[in-house]
Amino acid sequence: MSLVFFSLLDFLNCIIDNHKRRFVTPAEEDRISQLPDNLTNLILERLPIQDAVRTSILSTNWRYKWTTIGSLVLDKNFSEKFARNGAFGLNGFIRTVNQLFNYLKGPILKVYLYIPNMFLDSFQEVDQWIFSVSKGHLFVAENISNLLPNKANSLKILKIVNINFGDMDQLQGALCMLRNSPNLEQLHMMNSQMSQHLRFDVTPALRYLEASNCLGQTLIQLKTIEITRVDGSRPVLLFIKLLLAHSHTLEKLSIQPNVTDVHQRLNIAKHVMQFPRASSKAELLYLNP
Structure with missing residues (x-):
């Protein structure tokens, strides 16, 4: 469980850090967007609040998740x-x-x-x-x-x-x-x-x-x-x-x-x-x- 969690967390940070340099591919967006809400919240709560707010730029679906x-x-x-x-x-x-x-x-x-x-x-x-x-x-x-x-x-x-x-x-x-x-x-x-x-x-x-x-x-x-x-x-x-x-x-x-x-x-x-x-x-x- 911990290995999977940190993998998803790193993946989310990677998307945020690279968003300005390239668009997120549909596969990447689907992978992170299809997570259960409770798991998404756990990830967001472990990010610095500035980074959690920045996830709102990922897509329309992510605009208000944080x-x-x-x-x-x-x-x-x-x-x-x-x-x-x-x-x-x-x-x-x-x-x-x-x-x-x-x-x-x-x-x-x-x-x-x-x-x-x-x-x-x-x-x-x-x-x-x-x-x-x-x-x-x-x-x-x-x-x-x-x-x-x-x-x-x-x-x-x-x-x-x-x-x-x-x-x-x-x-x-x-x-x-x-x-x-x-x-x-x-x-x-x-x-x-x-x-x-x-x-x-x-x-x-x-x-x-x-x-x-x-x-x-x-x-x-x-x-x-x-x-x-x-x-x-x-x-x-x-x-x-x-x-x-x-x-x-x-x-x-x-x-x-x-x-x-x-x-x-x-x-x-x-x-x-x-x-x-x-x-x-x-x-x-x-x-x-």
């Missing part, structure tokens, strides 16, 4: 490329992402979205994107502040990258998503590498995390938690403590520190192991940096 994909990956390379054109300008980041969501017809089951570091007047667009995928299972974002809470009801997998646990806006955004995700089963978080190099007052975040009603809800479906780039700072440790105290069905907690000093790594492990766990069967995995 619009039915259920998985959309807008990674760092994609986002930063269009961010160079600004947010709302021609081929700008916001405008391009909006166009992609508007073209997609079927249910969106998975979205990977990297939001570049750029100035935005508000996060209204991000709210709208979350609304677009509110019936899906995965949302990924770098900046999670000001996300509308009622958009997370159907989330089963949540991945948040580059979160600064000492930043009140980002911290409140993350906890807001958790409070309003009753069906969440997997949580993946990546600590921001920049947070340890920036000097800012983390006192409000610490007070917020230490409050008895900080989360205010039991995570009744959460089974897997993965947190990477753990630097041992107090906000990060308190956040882990909070999750352990509210995850009654937790089966596995994976932690990957980003410190190489042996004593620092042991100190992080010591703190985490001493935190009370709501789930008696929760397994702790401490990964190498």
